[in-house]
Amino acid sequence: MRHFFGALLLGMATLTVMPTEKVLAATLTGQPPIVIGHRGASGYRPEHTLAAYELAIQMGADYIEPDLVATKDGVLVARHENALAIFNSNGTLNLTDTSTDVYERPEFADRLTTKVIDGRSITGWFTEDFTLAELKTLRAIERIPAIRPQNTQYNGLFEIPTLQEIIDLAKEQSSLLGRTIGIYPETKHPTYFDSIGLSMEEILVDVLNANGYVDQDAPVFIQSFEVSNLKDLRQLTNVPLVQLLSAGGQPYDFTVSGVPTTYRDLATPLGLAEIATYANGIGANKNLIIPRDSQGNLLSPTTLVKDAHEAGLIVHAWTFRDENVFLPANLQGNPQEEYRLFYQTGIDGLFTDNPDTAVAVRSTLFPSSTSVPEPGTMFALGIVPLFGLLFRRRK
Template sequence: MRNTKPIIIAHRGASGYRPEHTLAAYELAIDLGADYIEPDLVATKDGILIARHENEISETTDVASHAEFAERQTTKIIDGESKTGWFTEDFTLAELKTLRAKERIPEVRSQNTKYDGLFAIPTLQEIIDLAKAKSVAVNRTIGIYPETKHPTYFQSIDLSLEEPLLNTLAANGYQGANAPVFIQSFEVSNLKYLSTKTDLPLVQLINNIGKPYDFIVSDDERTYRDLITTSGLQEIAEYAQAIGIHKNLLVPRDSIGKLLPPTSLVTDAHAASLLVHVWTFRNEDVFLPLDFLGNPKQEYELFFSLGIDGIFSDFPDIAILNF
């Protein structure tokens, strides 16, 4: 089940170099050597899956500057949090195609702001088309690693993500446990549902804080930490093939950001026949542990030495260089 070489997953594309979730970011990631490109999926008003970090798009597009959409600014409760802005589910795909992407964290990645306004919001189909075309061009298979964002919320407004995702993947020939695709989610119930509908690989995402939103809705007392116990991992293995973990669950940090000894999570997950993919690796000091400031390659070297099966990176070229 395990590969000897960890896969390099381009987190939202090569988002360290281009605004995230754009075809430009995904194409650059492939050119830099990524094995998989990762789109976060949300739905449009007309049920089309598109790639955005969140369904609220004021941070990642120029929607606020479009006077014709001013009246659509609103406040909603998404996964228990109040958010004010513009939401993908209130726009048709045609309307969203009039917007342009911008850098989400300009205070950290000011160099990327020169690309603001250049790129459209891509659909899942456009991302698949790119992956297939580039697979031919670079003579290697480029996988996709889609995440269903806020699945309980989208289900509640009759814009389920799961069926359009499976239908799109099937229409594009993604079939079987060895297909170049992983489907990921921070929630549990939708992955369990997906496991009854597909044999494509599924990934349970696990944060270092909090709990899956569907657990909150169902009054399940378990947290993410409960999912990485021996029994939790065994339960995940019944419906998923991998875990996608916050890196602090594998190598914790102390109160000032210095690294502590690694946990046994890789060994424990492998004992449950689960792959371990770790997120998210970035070059900037604001994201690095205190031990590795100014030297992100040391973080990669540490995590690769622990036997992980995959890594999410905003800078896929740096990940590859340090394996």
């Protein structure tokens, strides 16, 4: 393995740029690209709540994505980070990393602590210091209220869901809608959780096995930004695995072990060939697929999708959001065009906070794909999941 990474560093190639093409490149599977509800329909509901996941499904998402962290008693729950609320160094609440109302709960004031997570010192409250029963008393809040103030109306309505509850929802909705809804869990901070005796891989596989997700045909992808835990998972399960690739930096387990390989190294043909030995695909930051210039305008696509497909890897791009703050400078107010340009590269799927937009654009390019909801149904899609979840009896 070290010989491989040494050769990679000596012979790494930069991502090349090819002319913009208007033709629709083929996906690896030959099927329309999948739409993955990123933390649910998080453009419309607080992320990682059953309401967000159900709305994503009703909007046409094929998969729903829970980021997984562990509780003190070893249960996997969905949060973007294991930090439930974070304070800035000046003592103010960090409003881009706080996803629950724990900071308002005096009974948990003594859980406030400072930890180092993946090399970053963080002061806040953490899932691993709470039992599941304690976490269930908390309520989710909108994590980026400055960008999505409309979502704050749902603050305090929803619990933190477990992986099992998300699976139950996916199966329930699959039965109701007559189409298979997959799950796309991400193991968050696996090296850190290993270090505190809460190894996530075994817990995750046990839950998947208990629910019948056991082989390559199961409607599930497991994703991770780290490499070693995906290799561990390959020894434990046959379900599809996806190596996440950021536009910068390196896998944290490489940082810990002193391996110098970066994510961009892994995005080269040699790096992709190595990924193909343990994973079925890559989840690529969209800037690795279509870069932006210094002004934030989209450039021409790189060869990453083509190179990955030649290595036998599917490509899922992340993350698509409709708000202008996230859109390229030359596509302000036009998220549909961003989807169209990325679909044309041949990606096999994408992560989106706005599944309705992704599904609508996909239907214009891939008429055989899941159709968009009928006009006039969006009101129902917003209200029915919300009240259905508020009054659903707990199992």
